[in-house]
Amino acid sequence: MLTVRAPATSANLGSGFDVFGVALGTPADVVRVERAPKTTISVTGAGSEYIPEDPAQNTVGAVADALDAPARIHIDKGVRPSSGLGSSAASAAAAAVALNDLYDRGYTREELVPIAAEGEALVSGEAHADNVAPSLLGGFTIATDDGVTQVDAQIPVVACLPETAVSTRDARDVIPDSAALEDVVDTVGNAATLTVGMTRNDPDLVGRGMEDAIVTPKRTSLIDGYEQVRTAALDAGATGVTVSGAGPGVLAVCHQHDQRAVASAMLEAFEAVGIDSRAYQTRVGEGARLYRE
Numbered sequence: 001m002l003t004v005r006a007p008a009t010s011a012n013l014g015s016g017f018d019v020f021g022v023a024l025g026t027p028a029d030v031v032r033v034e035r036a037p038k039t040t041i042s043v044t045g046a047g048s049e050y051i052p053e054d055p056a057q058n059t060v061g062a063v064a065d066a067l068d069a070p071a072r073i074h075i076d077k078g079v080r081p082s083s084g085l086g087s088s089a090a091s092a093a094a095a096a097v098a099l100n101d102l103y104d105r106g107y108t109r110e111e112l113v114p115i116a117a118e119g120e121a122l123v124s125g126e127a128h129a130d131n132v133a134p135s136l137l138g139g140f141t142i143a144t145d146d147g148v149t150q151v152d153a154q155i156p157v158v159a160c161l162p163e164t165a166v167s168t169r170d171a172r173d174v175i176p177d178s179a180a181l182e183d184v185v186d187t188v189g190n191a192a193t194l195t196v197g198m199t200r201n202d203p204d205l206v207g208r209g210m211e212d213a214i215v216t217p218k219r220t221s222l223i224d225g226y227e228q229v230r231t232a233a234l235d236a237g238a239t240g241v242t243v244s245g246a247g248p249g250v251l252a253v254c255h256q257h258d259q260r261a262v263a264s265a266m267l268e269a270f271e272a273v274g275i276d277s278r279a280y281q282t283r284v285g286e287g288a289r290l291y292r293e
C-alpha cells in the first residue's frame with residue numbers, strides 16, 4: 001500500500017491564466033493505492049458526496065487509465081470540490097505519483113504533469129496543467145505547452161473559501177474569445193512582475209503582478225461578495241487579491257505580519273453578505289509527498 005499527500009493549489013494568480021499556479025501548504029488530499037485487476041475508487045472527506053466513485057468520471061480514474069495502472073484507490077478529500085483550490089487536480093496529482101511508483105513506471109515529476117492533466121480534461125473540458133503542476137512539483141510553477149518551470153517561492157497567502165461552489169467548466173464558459181492589445185500589454189507586464197516577485201520572495205511585487213484585465217473581471221460576478229472581500233483584504237494589508245483558479249475561492253498575498261488581519265477581514269466581508277467561509281492562512285508550499293507502508 002502506498003499513500004500520497006498532494007496539496008491544494010491556486011491557479012492563474014490573475015495575470016497567468018492557465019499558466020501560473022502555486023502549491024498551498026494546506027489543505028491537501030490523501031490518496032492510498034494498492035494493485036488490483038481493475039480500478040475501483042472510494043472517496044471520503046470534504047465534499048465527498050459530490051464526487052463520483054465511477055473511475056470513468058473521477059480524475060483519479062483518468063490518471064489510472066493514462067498510466068495503465070489499475071488499482072484499488074481511496075481518496076480522502078481535504079480539498080473541497082468546485083472550490084477554485086484545485087480539488088480535482090490534487091487527487092489527480094496524488095494518484096499520478098502513487099501509481100507511477102506502484103507500477104514502477106519511472107516517470108519524473110515533470111513527465112507526470114501531462115498525465116495528471118488528463119484528469120482536468122475529464123472534469124473541465126481542457127487539460128490545463130496550472131493546478132497539477134504545482135501540486136506535483138511544489139512552489140510556483142509556469143506551465144506552458146513546452147514544459148514546466150518551477151520556483152521554490154516562500155510567499156505568505158490567505159486562501160478564503162466561501163461555502164458557495166463554482167464549477168471550473170462553467171467558469172471557463174464566461175472567458176472572452178479575444179482581448180484588446182492594451183489589456184494584453186498590461187497583463188504581460190503584470191505576469192513578468194509577478195514572476196520576478198516569486199524569484200525574490202517579494203510579496204509586494206507578487207501582489208502588484210496579480211492584476212488582470214482580461215479573464216478575472218468576467219468571473220467575479222460568479223462570486224457573491226467578491227468585491228467586498230477584495231477591498232477588505234487590501235485594506236487589511238494584502239499586497240494583491242484575485243480569484244483563486246476559477247473561484248469561488250479568493251486568494252490574497254500578504255506579508256507574514258498581516259496574515260491574520262487579512263484572513264479576519266476576508267471572513268468578515270463574506271459574513272457581511274451572508275456567506276459562511278473559511279480562511280486558510282498558509283504559504284506557498286511543497287509538492288506531493290509519497291509515504292510507503
Ligand SMILES: Nc1ncnc2c1ncn2[C@@H]1O[C@H](COP(=O)(O)OP(=O)(O)O)[C@@H](O)[C@H]1O
Nearest residue numbers: 058059081082083084086087088091123167168
Ligand atoms: N477526485 C476528484 N476530486 C474532486 N473533484 C472531482 C474528482 N473527480 C471528479 N471530480 C469532479 O470535478 C468537479 C470539481 O472540479 P473543478 O470544478 O475543477 O473544481 P476545483 O476547482 O475544486 O478543482 C466536480 O464536478 C467533481 O465531482
Ligand SMILES: N[C@@H](CCOP(=O)(O)O)C(=O)O
Nearest residue numbers: 011018084085086168245246
Ligand atoms: N486555469 C484554470 C484553473 C482552474 O482552477 P480550479 O482550481 O478552479 O479548478 C481556469 O481558470 O479555468
